[in-house]
Amino acid sequence: xxxxxxxxxxxxxxxxxxxxxxxxxxxxxxxxxxxxxxxxxxxxxxxxxxxxxxxxxxxxxxxxxxxxxxxxxxxxxxxxxxxxxxxxxxxxxxxxxxxxxxxxxxxxxxxxxxxxxxxxxxxxxxxxxxxxxxxxxxxxxxxxxxxxxxxxxxxxxxxxxxxxxxxxxxxxxxxxxxxxxxxxxxxxxxxxxxxxxxxxxxxxxxxxxxxxxxxxxxxxxxxxxxxxxxxxxxxxxxxxxxxxxxxxxxxxxxxxxxxxxxxxxxxxxxxxxxxxxxxxxxxxxxxxxxxxxxxxxxxxxxxxxxxxxxxxxxxxxxxxxxxxxxxxxxxxxxxxxxxxxxxxx
Numbered sequence: 001x002x003x004x005x006x007x008x009x010x011x012x013x014x015x016x017x018x019x020x021x022x023x024x025x026x027x028x029x030x031x032x033x034x035x036x037x038x039x040x041x042x043x044x045x046x047x048x049x050x051x052x053x054x055x056x057x058x059x060x061x062x063x064x065x066x067x068x069x070x071x072x073x074x075x076x077x078x079x080x081x082x083x084x085x086x087x088x089x090x091x092x093x094x095x096x097x098x099x100x101x102x103x104x105x106x107x108x109x110x111x112x113x114x115x116x117x118x119x120x121x122x123x124x125x126x127x128x129x130x131x132x133x134x135x136x137x138x139x140x141x142x143x144x145x146x147x148x149x150x151x152x153x154x155x156x157x158x159x160x161x162x163x164x165x166x167x168x169x170x171x172x173x174x175x176x177x178x179x180x181x182x183x184x185x186x187x188x189x190x191x192x193x194x195x196x197x198x199x200x201x202x203x204x205x206x207x208x209x210x211x212x213x214x215x216x217x218x219x220x221x222x223x224x225x226x227x228x229x230x231x232x233x234x235x236x237x238x239x240x241x242x243x244x245x246x247x248x249x250x251x252x253x254x255x256x257x258x259x260x261x262x263x264x265x266x267x268x269x270x271x272x273x274x275x276x277x278x279x280x281x282x283x284x285x286x287x288x289x290x291x292x293x294x295x296x297x298x299x300x301x302x303x304x305x306x307x308x309x310x311x312x313x314x315x316x317x318x319x320x321x322x323x324x325x326x327x328x329x330x331x332x333x334x335x336x337x338x339x340x341x342x343x344x345x
Contacts, residue, residue: 002061002081004090005046005053009077009115016113019328021045024054024075027119029322031073032056034126036066048087055082067092068135072158074119095135097159097214098186106148106178112252116295117150120338121158123326124250124293127318127340134158138225139247144234144282149175151250152227163246164229165237169206172231176208179227188212189219197232199239205232234274237281244287253296255334272301276309283313289345295338298327306339315341 008024011017025043032040042057062070070079071092080087103114121141125134139160143151146164148171155162166172176194183190190212197207208229213219230240254271275294286292292315296306303324310317318340327337 002058003055003083004058004062005048005055005080005082005087006073006076007051007053007078007080009075011075011113011115013113015329015331016116020075020115021052021054023116023119023326023328024073026322026325027073027075027122028054028056029325030123030126031069033322034131035069037063037132038066048082053080062090065132068095069132071095072118072122072135074115074122095159096157098157098188100157102153102156102182103150105182106150108148108174110255111148112150112295114150114154116336117154117252119326120252120293120295121151121154121248121250123323123338124248124291124340127291127293127342128247129289129342129345140245141248141250142237142241142246142282142285143251144237144249144278145251145253146175146229147171147252149179149229151252152229156225156227159225160248161225162227163241164227165232165234165240166229167205167231167233169231172206172208172229175229179208179210183210183212188214189216197230197240199236204236204240205230207231234278235281237278238284241285243284246285247287247290249282249286249290249292251294253294253301255297255300271296272305275301275306279309279315280313283315283343286343288343291340291342293338293340295336297330297333298335298337299333303337303339310339310341315343317341 008020011020028043038058038060040056040058044055046053046055071094079090079092081090141155141160142163144165146152146166152162152164180192190210192210194208196203197205210227211224213224307317327335330336
């Protein structure tokens with residue numbers, strides 16, 4: 001059976017770099033179980049010539065469709081077929097609609113590592129009712145706690161439509177300024193409009209609406225993508241969006257008091273209470289067959305409590321095996337994990 005090894009992408013974050021091989025092993029296992037036609041086995045870390053790799057075995061040579069999926073592994077730097085003591089490079093073509101500086105330019109305290117954001121999105125995509133089809137079709141993603149837009153930017157990289165909500169006005173202003181500048185600098189054909197957000201004559205906050213295309217002919221023909229950022233409370237998601245209207249809900253839950261909800265007293269200070277109140281709201285806008293992925297700090301909310309919240313909302317949680325091997329340390333106060341669940345079709 002063919003054997004392959006992956007050279008892990010170097011990370012600027014030293015702590016995350018130490019966790020990357022183990023996270024990649026778990027991600028590979030989910031890809032094998034949920035997405036690849038041939039599946040894979042024997043995922044392990046190995047050292048070749050003094051360099052660390054993640055190795056796996058495939059029952060048959062990887063197909064074009066398999067490579068289309070694996071090319072998007074969050075920490076993949078290079079892929080090789082291993083045979084007769086040599087490494088044969090395998091060409092990969094990540095689904096990247098634009099330059100990676102869309103993800104890397106912004107620097108600010110508390111920013112989620114870009115590789116982890118991609119990992120969370122990938123695992124959520126593999127929990128949908130079409131886990132192998134997403135590289136070939138645009139989807140609609142919602143990040144209901146989007147901060148300064150790392151998840152939104154990864155959705156743009158994948159060619160998805162993106163919607164974000166965040167109650168923090170400074171984050172809204174910072175993201176609006178960044179995105180408009182980036183689009184102009186890259187000479188991307190686009191329109192960008194912002195203004196007050198109102199429902200039933202009540203001001204809920206602000207909104208940013210961007211329509212764009214990376215190809216000028218596509219823009220002229222109307223083949224465009226859309227990004228919307230609502231500077232509004234996450235508990236208004238089902239007021240701002242139609243029921244069953246998004247394919248994915250992907251978010252990095254607040255680790256402390258700086259994000260959350262202002263609608264109900266106490267939610268801004270309690271990730272536990274915030275998620276208990278918000279998950280049913282987010283589930284209402286998620287389409288049947290779609291999936292929800294959340295990362296969070298296990299020091300403030302045990303996994304079993306969050307799983308119970310998801311199940312009460314009617315979601316089918318992916319449990320066991322690699323789905324429970326993503327926990328890793330961010331710093332002394334944060335041990336981050338992720339959980340994904342699907343909305344029954």
